Each structure stands twice: as C-alpha cells, then as structure tokens.
Amino acid sequence: MIEDTKADLFRLRRRPLTEKLTDQSFRLLAIILASLVGLILAAILITVLVGSRSAMSAYGLGFLTTSNWNPVTNEYGAFTAIYGTVVTSTLSLLIAVPLGVGTAIFLTENFIPTKGRQIIGMMVELLAAIPSVVLGLWAIFVMEPFLRPLLNSLHDTLGWLPFFSTQPEGPGMAPAILILVVMILPIITAIARDSLLQVPIELRQAAYGIGTTRWGAIFQVILPAGISGITGGVMLALGRAMGETMAVTMIIGNSNNFSLSLLAPGNTIASMLANQFGEADGNQVSSLMYAAFVLMLLTLIINVLAQWIVRRLSLRYT
Amino acid sequence: MDSQARPASNSVNRSLHRKPNLPRNRWNVIFTGLAAFFAATVVLPLVLVLAYVVIKGASMMSLTLLSELPPSPGMTGGGIGNAILGTLIVSLIAALIAIPVGVGGGIYLAEYSKGGAFASFVRFGTNVLSGVPSIICGVFVYGLIVATRIFFDQSYSAMAGGIALSVLMLPTIIKTTDEGLKLVPQELRWGAIGVGASKFITITRITLPTAFKPIATGIVLSIARAAGETAPLIFTALFSPFWPEGLFSPIASMSVLIYNFAIMPYDVQIALAWATSFVLVMMILVMNIFARYVGSLNRI
C-alpha cells in the first residue's frame, strides 16, 4: 500500500488476542449484570415463599380472611392488615389524585410565569426527597395533634357512620391516610406533569383555534391526551402507598383489632412487618412472611397493570 | 348563551370584549382558583415539615451532637455521631454494590441488547423491582443473610443493611444508565466504530463519558434516597448504641435512630430524633442540589 512505512507505526492494526478477549468479556459481564435483576427478583420471591411455607400450610387461605393475631395462642390471620393496606392506600389516592393532577395542570399551563412554575416544581421534587421516617416524626408530633380537634368534631357529627364511630385517640388510620397523601403527591404530580408536557403543542393550538376556552381545552383535549401517563402514575402511586412503611408505622397505631372506623388505630401489612419482624420467632415469622408475600403480590399486580395500561392507552393517543 | 348563538342583530353581541358573567368565563375563574389552591396545598407540607425540622433540629446543632454517642434512656446530653457515621458506611456499601451492577445492566440494555426477549425481560424485571416495597427488601435480606448467618455466623450487620439498600437502588441506576446512554446520538457510536474502535472502547471511551451527566445525576439521587431509607434497615443493620464495630456487626443509622427514638417516652431522645432529622434532611437536600449541579455541568 501507499506509505507503508507510516502504516507500520500502527502497532494494533491487527487486533491482539487480549483486545478481543477484553471486548468479549465486557459483553459477557454486561449480560451477567443485567441478568442479576431477574435473579434478585426470583430470590426475593423464593425467600419470601420458603419463609411463609409453614404458615401457608397451617392457616391456608383462611389467613387472608381472619383477623386474629395472637402470638400467645399461635393463631394468625392478616385480615386487619390487608384491610388497612387497601383502605389507607385507596383513600389516600382518592385525595391525592385531584390535588396532584390539579397541581400538574397548574404547572403546565401558563397561569403564572415560568420562574414560579419552576420553583413549585422543584419544591414538589424536594418533598419527594424527604425521608419517610422524618415525615413520620412530623406526623406524630405536629400533624396528629393539630388534626385531633378536627377528627373529634368529625366523630361528634358523623359518629353514627361506622367509619367515624370511634373516639380519636392519637394514632390511627385517618392520620396515616393523610401522611400517605403527602408521600404520594410528588409522584402523581411529577408523572402527570410529564405526561401533560408531552401533549403535542399542535393539539392545544387546534383546540384554541376553534374557540375553546382554556379549561375547555384542558378537560376536552389536553387531559384526555395525557390520560395514559396520568393513569400509569396513579397506579404507581397506589403501589407505592401500599408498600409505604415508616411514616405509616409511626402514626397508624399498630393495632391488630379489626375496626371499620377510620379514627381507630389499625395496621397495614408493611407496618405490621416493620413493627413485629425484628422480635418475632417461630410461626409468627412465617406468618409475617406470608403477609409479606401477599403484599408483594398486591404491589406486583398493581405495577404490572400500570405498565399494561400505559402501553395500551398510549397506543390510542399517539 | 342562546342569545349568542343567534345571528348577531345588535352591536352588543358582536363585541369582542370579554364578558366576565358568561358561564364559561365564570367556570374558568373557578377552575383556575381551584388549581392554584391545589398547588398551594401540595407545597404546604414541604414548607411545614422543613420549618419544624429546622426549628426543632437546628437549635440543637453542636460539635457534641455530631461527635458523641447517644445517651442511655433517662440520661441527658450525648449526640448522634455513630448514626451519622453508620449512615455513611451503609450507604457507601450500597453504592459500591449497586453502581457497578446497575451501570453494567444499563449498558447491556442500551448498547448490547437488540430488543429481544431477554432485554424485554430485564426491562420488565427492572420495573417490577422498582415497585417492590422497601420493607420487602428488608424481609428478603433478613431471610437470605440475617437468618442464615451467612457472614461469619453474624446475624444483623452493616453489610446486610448495605445489601438491602443496594437492591433498592439497583432499578433506578439501571434505568438512568439505560436512558442516559440512549440519549447519546447514534452517529457518535458510528464515528468511533468507523475509526476501528471495538465495542468495549466505544462504550467506555465515547458513549459512557458522553452520558456522564444524566447517569451521575441519577446515581447521586438514588444514593440520597437510599440514605434516608429506614424500612430495609430495621431488621438487617438493626441499630447499635455504640460506634461501628466493623462491617459484620449491627450498626447505627440516622433513619433507624429517628424511628427508635421517636417512639421512646423520653424528651431527650425525641429531641435527638428531631436533631437527627435536621442532619439527615440537610444531607439529602445537599445531595439533591449537588445532583442538579452535576446535571448542569458543561463538559467538552
């Protein structure tokens, strides 16, 4: 070839074996590290299943529908905790969705200058960064005492309803629901904001172009177009609320006695685990593992559903 | 409204001036007010929590607090030095495990996978893992490591706590690496491969450095989140009233200290819980600000 002498300066023109081996082993390493995700998931499932085996055979499906939890007589049923998990997460979602989506609309439409929107957006993100245990501390010493008179009057006026039938006495389901609202608001707001921002500008222009009012455009065009992302975010928040542990454990009262009343102390699966796992032994550990399995199954279903909804709905709107 | 719908016969109806009394305009004002109110409600808790943490915690800041061991129940004085150190150690262990695994997995997804079944499985698994409640990570590590006494016959240990936190961080790091690498223009990879770079060189010298900003931001944020986690630690790392005694012994951490002390009937402990909250929140806020700073860096 031309300029042979110069080409000779490139010592690695032919790739040495070491270089090829590095290339191959790096690829292999990446594959192994990627498959660790699946391995960990499997390990989590197996650990929890193996741990709960003896409780499963002892109590069967009755575990899910009975509410005895008695380490002395060795009787376990997780109904109180399952009920608590479902009720706290759903009610907190009912409060948080309008708040979060409303805030997201406020942050994506030009109601206030960009600077102000950025600041609010940043504050929402920082709220998500505050550790759950700090929110729990705040809930015990600030929020709950402040709410007590409010909850008392709720009991006094609506006490005839089973949901408000008990006298508030500090920790309970209601303050737990409110602290959950605080915890899932940032997720809902952030995801709703992102999906609204992704609505094509042409769609807005088309809506305004035919003379719609601002809120007409929001309700009839922008929200429907962003619905897939918002629904996905809501589902993710539901999963998060179900698994949320520390703040709830600190404020829910950790009572295994079943009560319909939201003002009474209760339990969630996560709070029960946090509260009892450290000191449990024997069948109690196994029963807690069983409860953990139920919680895992619940969050798994919710998360898979969330992914499925996002995929299904985004097909319709893009 | 119906008078508007008719062909305009008088000049009033043809006016383009805004009519505030029209139902549609009234609804607009109501909804706008509602949205503003909602936004204020969302921001309010942050302001309140920060205010209380600062009021109750900042006043207690002193060298003693940062450097001494917590007092025994009923005693006064003391500090949270061991918990601060413990949080740093456990987070470091978690980061050392989760960063290589997560970045490696992300590299596989973005650079090697070709959209096959295995890649979809890994992506799906990452999403599922990120949805696993943090308390379950604790239960898992308890069952796998603590109960089996796998490390030198030790049950609760700093190592177990770090591993539990790393499981929590892993999906975030995989996702940010995957997404960060996907932002690198395809042309850049071609450029490197066109001058005879191997895949290994292309990734380590061109694509990874190019995607440094988003990946580093994601990693810092995930460490900040892990540092504040409590649930995976309460029955893996447990707690210790003493200075850390090694990686295979129980260790104190700020988050578990807050949880333990908050439910104690002693005012000294509760005051320490607030002080710890202040230190922890400040640490996490600083890391969040640092992550934003890294994200805004201008690299060549």
Added chain:
Amino acid sequence: MNASTTTTHSVPSAEACLSLQDVSISYGYGKNVAVNHVFMEIPKGKVTAFIGPSGCGKSTVLRALNRMNDLIEGCSLKGRVLFDGQDLYDRRVDPVEVRRRIGMVFQKPNPFPKSIYENIAFGARINGYRGDMDELVESSLRKAALWDEAKDKLKESGFSLSGGQQQRLCIARTIAVQPEVILMDEPCSALDPISTLKIEETMHELKKTFTIVIVTHNMQQATRVSDLTGFFNVTSLPDMDGKVGCLEEFGETERIFNSPVQQSTQDYVSGRFG
C-alpha cells in the same frame, strides 16, 4: 503511487482494491431486499462516486464495504466483497480490523465530545499509534485543510467548530488512522456551498494517498471529484412487493455523464428524473 493507476483510461477492473461479486443486501432478516446482484471493481488510488435516486441502495452498498451494516439488526449480505483478495464477510474476519483499514466519514458531522486534538488522537491511539502524536494531529489537520483554522484552539471542544469545519475534523480523524480506503456517505449534504467546496478540495488532496468511495446526491459533485461513477437505480420487481436497488451502470465518470450506455442513466444524469 503506482503508475498504472494514474492512466486516465484504465478499465475499472485494473488493480482492484474492493471487489463486489454478486452482492445482495437485505434488511429485516431477509424480508426487504435493499439492493440486488451488484458486481463492481473499485480500483486503488481513485475516487469512485455512487450516484442515484433515493432508496436505490447506494448508501447501503457503501456501508457494506466496511461492515457498518453489522450494526443494523437483521441486515444481511449475500455474495462476496473482496478486499485485498480476502472476503470481508468471511467468518474468520474481525469487523473491527476491517474498519481500521477501511475508514468512514458520515453524512452528519459527528465529532466526539472531546477537544479537537483528542478527536484526532482517539482513533490513532486505539490503533496503537506509537509515533509523535502532535505531528500526526498536525499532518492530519493539514491534509483535511483545517490546520490554519484550528491550530490555535486544539484544546477546545470539537463542537466549537462550524458545521463544515466539524466535517473536515471528522475527515482528519479518519485520515489520522491511515486507512487504505476512505468511505464517504454524502459528506456534504448537511453543509453550505462554501464548506462543500473546501471539502471537495480536500478530497483532491486525499486521493493522492487514499482510495476514496463517495456517495453523493449532487451530480456536479460527482463530476468534480470522481474518476469513476456507479449509477444505482430503483426497480420494481414483478414477483416481489416493494422496490429494489441495483447497479445500473459503472464506468469512468466522463463516460457515464457524457455517453452512458443505459437510457435510465442518460435520463438521470440529464436531470429528467430523481
């Protein structure tokens, strides 16, 4: 330079550098055939241009010459591409080594997010260059006609250059690894006329040292820079859905533009279609 390659009337088969023998390339695991049955001898030390309408497969063929198509999932090649007498698609051939000897310049300027100096040194380093790096950077920049504009800001980012300068940086980067062949995939399509002119001047300089294959949309460019021209066309096959590219005519640039054999070539070069 070899004497025989400097004669202006050499037939394409003389001193072949790359030889395509019945090459067909398809995408989507054989579902979509991009180009069919290409026979072609690309001579050493010459500039060969590929022209033709969009979708005729000229870029696909170009990317097959240094196995860049390997990066596209489901892209496969039938036939043989000989380089220096070796089949590039032989099982034992390492595509990375192929690309160290057959370099490529892309359509969009794609400098690395590094300094100008490092952009050039990168390729040389991974090729194990052990000479004087400063000297190599300077000579590469000079050959790419970028030295005067860039010599005072070698430490600055490659992105600080204009689009045309970036493309010349990419050419310098390719020259620096001293390949035997340089492939250029519409190198001027994203550039303004003045930058285009500069790059064409660079190419005149480069063909003294390298074999160049260039894909271009611009027929004036083909006449200005190339010695040989291959005209690719799109045809609809009766037994298949969709359209397939093929090499319609290949010969010396002057002949292709002035007295083509095929009617379709005549139509294309005279601007009647495409």
